[in-house]
Amino acid sequence: MRQLSLFEFELKIENKVENSKKVELFPLDDYDHIIISASAGKDSMACLFYLLDLGVPSKKIELWHQSVDGVENIT
Incomplete structure (x- = not known):
């Protein structure tokens, strides 16, 4: 059985990262x-x-959870 394509093109993702420095921890x-x-x-x-x-x-x-939704303290 062959899967039907939703699009008429193929999506190709290329890796553009070159010469990345390794971080030593x-x-x-x-x-x-x-x-x-x-x-x-x-x-x-x-x-x-x-x-x-x-x-x-x-x-x-x-x-740690950061409250970033703009909710103020309720008193």
């Missing part, structure tokens, strides 16, 4: 705190689970 054990900007979405949760899989103690990981 300190070993994760050298950090006192590791802050994850968390939205509870898939990316921040994947980052959390990745750090835990690497063996980073959970007491070193901080999840």
